[in-house]
Amino acid sequence: MAYNEQLAKRLRASFELQPQSVRSNISEKKMFGGVAFLYSGKMTVGIVKDNLMVRVISDKMEKTLKSKHVRPMDFTKRPMKEFIYVSQEGISNEEQLLNYIELGLEHAKHKLNNL
Template sequence: MAYNEQFAQRIRASFEIQPQAVRSNITEKKMFGGIAFLYHGKMTVGIIKDNLMVRVISNKMEGVLSSEHVRLMDFAKRPMKEFVYVSHEGIATEEQLLNYIELGLEHAKQKLNEL
């Protein structure tokens, strides 16, 4: 199993409650052996197996990594800059999931502003 499809449906539903300007600019792309959700082509969150992958702006990484059920993303045994994994226990509620989606959207919007 490349990624959890039920979890992908939860993420899609969470994006559906975002403002129209956000949800109309979300696309999906298969990446890292899973699926990623992009805002204007910039990665926000994704799923690898049962883990949520989240892009986080640099100045929030330390705080996010101190959260329970969060760890630095280590794809191919290398830590990745501005990426974290959140285990299934860390996104048990819709409120928790929305919080991580907001972090991912914040990262994408910051990268778009840098262009």
């Protein structure tokens, strides 16, 4: 199944707004039948069908899951640890999208700092 190309364009444009130190470390990789954006090799956000996929640090999962239009990522029919899906309604504007990108970047940086 194809992923939402329009959302991919929005993500690319949003990453262009990040500081150079972030932009230069972002790569794309086909994953989960969609596309993922990685920071220094660590997954941040991605797209599966029409859903935004976001990595979230454990400490913020409970609060984030209470947000409207957010649910656990259940790609394998079971919730995946530190992954969420955000429906299109939850990223209807660029501010919302940037907030989820920041969560994903925070997760990647946290993983890199704990290596």
